[in-house]
Amino acid sequence: xxxxxxxxxxxxxxxxxxxxxxxxxxxxxxxxxxxxxxxxxxxxxxxxxxxxxxxxxxxxxxxxxxxxxxxxxxxxxxxxxxxxxxxxxxxxxxxxxxxxxxxxxxx
Amino acid sequence: xxxxxxxxxxxxxxxxxxxxxxxxxxxxxxxxxxxxxxxxxxxxxxxxxxxxxxxxxxxxxxxxxxxxxxxxxxxxxxxxxxxxxxxxxxxxxxxxxxxxxxxxxxxxxxxxxxxxxx
Numbered sequence: 001x002x003x004x005x006x007x008x009x010x011x012x013x014x015x016x017x018x019x020x021x022x023x024x025x026x027x028x029x030x031x032x033x034x035x036x037x038x039x040x041x042x043x044x045x046x047x048x049x050x051x052x053x054x055x056x057x058x059x060x061x062x063x064x065x066x067x068x069x070x071x072x073x074x075x076x077x078x079x080x081x082x083x084x085x086x087x088x089x090x091x092x093x094x095x096x097x098x099x100x101x102x103x104x105x106x107x
Numbered sequence: 108x109x110x111x112x113x114x115x116x117x118x119x120x121x122x123x124x125x126x127x128x129x130x131x132x133x134x135x136x137x138x139x140x141x142x143x144x145x146x147x148x149x150x151x152x153x154x155x156x157x158x159x160x161x162x163x164x165x166x167x168x169x170x171x172x173x174x175x176x177x178x179x180x181x182x183x184x185x186x187x188x189x190x191x192x193x194x195x196x197x198x199x200x201x202x203x204x205x206x207x208x209x210x211x212x213x214x215x216x217x218x219x220x221x222x223x224x225x
Contacts, residue, residue, distance in 0.1 A: 001169075032208070034208070034213070036152075043202070043215045043216075043217060043218070044152065044215060046211065046213045049208055049211040049213070050208075050211070053211060055211045055213075056211065056212075087151065087152060089152070091206075091208050094154075094157055094166040095154045095157075095166060095168050095169075096142065096144070096154035096157070097154065098151055098152040098153070098154070099151075100151050101151055
């Protein structure tokens with residue numbers, strides 16, 4: 001199976017800052033990569049699909065890039081509601097696999 | 108509006124069985140593959156099983172292969188997961204997920220909690 005590795009595990013940031021999260025795949029997933037945001041007690045919310053396309057209703061401050069094995073999620077101008085766990089997922093092949101998540105917390 | 112409603116979770120002893128259901132509405136169920144994804148308490152997401160729109164393609168995580176069986180009834184807009192020989196490590200919130208990655212229309216249900224404990 002394809003192993004997804006995210007870094008860092010935790011990121012402490014202040015509101016308004018720009019944040020960059022990384023996700024690496026153990027083998028190429030082309031652009032079949034999604035990013036989720038999850039808050040405690042809530043269902044994962046899809047932010048990005050196709051590595052760089054924002055899902056419907058997602059604010060423009062969220063952007064994704066990358067292809068193959070290296071991917072990045074950038075949040076420009078972090079807002080209070082953005083403090084959460086962010087997780088990448090490959091859907092290139094079954095089994096779908098997920099990264100372990102990056103927690104973005106208030107500094 | 109797309110709705111996915113899971114049911115069938117509960118407290119069960121190790122070694123016993125449970126059947127989960129997911130009732131779908133608001134979209135053409137038989138046009139989409141469907142998946143089960145689980146999340147343990149304070150843990151990450153783990154794909155459990157997937158099934159294509161016509162049940163021709165089915166897959167399982169190694170951790171559940173041989174114990175779990177996925178199926179669907181397109182006439183009843185429903186997805187199922189038969190779980191046998193349950194283990195404590197199967198304890199998790201089980202989500203039903205609509206597979207529409209091509210258009211970024213991934214939908215998750217609210218989940219049903221399975222607790223395996225004596």
